[in-house]
Amino acid sequence: MAEIRIRGVAKSFGAFTALHEIDLTIADREFMVLLGASGCGKTTLLRIIAGLETPSTGEVWIGDRRVDHLSPRERGIAMVFQNYAVFPHLTVFENIAFGLRMKKLPQPEVTRRVTRTAELMHIEQLLKRYSGQLSGGQRQRVAVARALAMEPDVILMDEPLSNLDALLRMEMRAELKGVLAASKTTTIYVTHDQVEAMSMADRISVMNGGRIVQSANPVEVYRNPAERFVGSFIGNPPMNFLPATRLGPGMWDVAGQPFAGPAHNHAQIDFAIRPEDLTPSAQGIPATVRVVEPLGPHTLVTADVAGALFRAVLDSNTLPHPGDRIAFAPVADRIRWFDPDTQKALR
16 A cells, blocks of 8 residues: 555745645555645655655655655655656666666566566667667656656656657656556656646645645546635636625625625625636626637637636637627536635635
8 A cells, every 4th residue: 555644744944934734645546746836835745755855844654654754765656857867878778777776676577677667658669779869758758667667656756747848748648647557656746737737637736835725636626626726726718706796695796797606794705717617698797808819629818807807718600809898608507706815715
């Protein structure tokens, strides 16, 4: 079992607190993505799990072992870095075999593991080449193969695809998820790329300001953000937010239109809707079109609603013009509401 339990982990660098009392459990064989903007603490948390940083407080458990006092090599983990860290003076075979030789495994076992992981990563034909003869994508495959060859309990990945071009990144996403599922390892994957997170994760932990603000499966995080930050960070384009003024119990005024909402006593709360959950309508939220972007399968419209920026993803056949007055009707069950003081979702 390679369940990971993080209990009350905090980390300070002088007066700066990078992590605030993190509690998180990653199930055995789960693919967990730590998602957040630069500086949110995701890499610091990964480095603490790896043993490259020491927590100021808290505990880290892998399976039934507490590991926060152990060295990295004693934790049963492997790590894949952003910059590949492939040795240029070694062949692909020897790069993959490097950790196995450090463990002094017999040559037949080294060959077996290298061959197996090279086949998993589709680089068996490259085993005699040096890294200078490889493309960026091939070097990244070598780095992943080297980690898998160790047969670790846990694989930690720190933005491993960020240096690849967009098309190769898309190909590697699908391949990597399949390979890691087949290897039956527990994976923690750090990224700021929401597309990577949504497409690869079993569960996403969204981080902001050194805290985990939501941890759930990708659909839940996207459809039901626990905080306003999650709605504004995930989605391209992100959620629209408008102030809603209380009309009466459970009724709210949004840009002059009444909507049923939470029975909350605040005078004002925040109305939120994703751009793809809007349709042009004779009645709805009134807007003035500012920018129209035909994007092939759909049209992105940026509009002004009561002085606020408002975006809608419309059918590709819908092409309004800048300056047009238009009304957007939101899909009723996709409307979300947030407390403007706590920033948390109102159910």
